[in-house]
Amino acid sequence: MDQYEKVEKIGEGTYGVVYKARDRVTNETIALKKIRLEQEDEGVPSTAIREISLLKEMQHVNIVRLQDVVHSEKRLYLVFEYLDLDLKKHMDTCPEIYKDPRLVKSFLYQILRGISYCHSHRVLHRDLKPQNLLIDRRTNSLKLADFGLARAFGIPVRTFTHEVVTLWYRAPEILLGSHHYSTPVDIWSVGCIFAEMVNHRPLFPGDSEIDEVFKIFR
Known part of the structure; x- marks a missing residue:
């Protein structure tokens, strides 16, 4: 060291x-x-x-x-x-992101490129959220981070734990207790992050699993 x-x-x-x-x-x-x-x-x-x-x-x-x-x-x-901030901090400290469709589009494109690469290599991230998306403020380049909950997957899709993904970005199938899930759980999280970038607020800010389900289905 x-x-x-x-x-x-x-x-x-x-x-x-x-x-x-x-x-x-x-x-x-x-x-x-x-x-x-x-x-x-x-x-x-x-x-x-x-x-x-x-x-x-x-x-x-x-x-x-x-x-x-x-x-x-x-x-x-x-x-x-080293990247100097994450998307959560960027959204909190730079409100202009919501007024710049080109920047939102660029961030979304980079998230999708990163997750597409993961999925093409049979890896589920399983914990996509603004805090795990790192940004270089000089270039506005974005990178996926914190793969501590990621899993390699095969065919057929194996049984996984449902205790993954921060609540607000958790897909319905996980909230409903499914142990068999695949790449759509990451895409759901990406959609929630995209909506948050556009609307300046979380899409489904539930305070419990059941509240999260109600917010999604109401």
């Missing part, structure tokens, strides 16, 4: 803390995700193994790049390229 110097904490992911950091060798700014390994006998969390294995395989302009993996004592660090 001597190669990387933490600068500041910038958030929490599915299972760890994310820091803005500096590579002492290249002086490059990077994002450092620290994964806690609390139980020695339990090893590395399955979510971390899943994210590492998937991101090592997937190389795409609209998917965040995993640059390095460092195991240090009771910590596992994932080293990512």
Whole structure:
């Protein structure tokens, strides 16, 4: 870990803390995700193994790049390229996004390109939400991040857990308890994100699973 110097904490992911950091060798700014390994006998969390294995395989302009993996004592660090904000922060701090159809169209196109690449490589993201879409504010390039809940899928579609996807972006089939689902759950999430970019508010802001179902079907 001597190669990387933490600068500041910038958030929490599915299972760890994310820091803005500096590579002492290249002086490059990077994002450092620290994964806690609390139980020695339990090893590395399955979510971390899943994210590492998937991101090592997937190389795409609209998917965040995993640059390095460092195991240090009771910590596992994932080293990512650094992007300075996410879509949620961008929508909160830059209201003009709602008035710029070209920017909304560009973001939607990039989300769809990224998720199309995932699906073509038989990967469901399963946790698409504005907080997991990272943006480079200089170029307005967008990248999918946080693959901790992602799953590889085959044919036929396997049985999965239904406890995935943040509530507001969760597809009806998952809310209704289905354990057999596929790529449409990601497309549903994309549709909810698109509506939020256009309308300046979440499409289905339910406060419980049953409330979410009522908001979708009313």
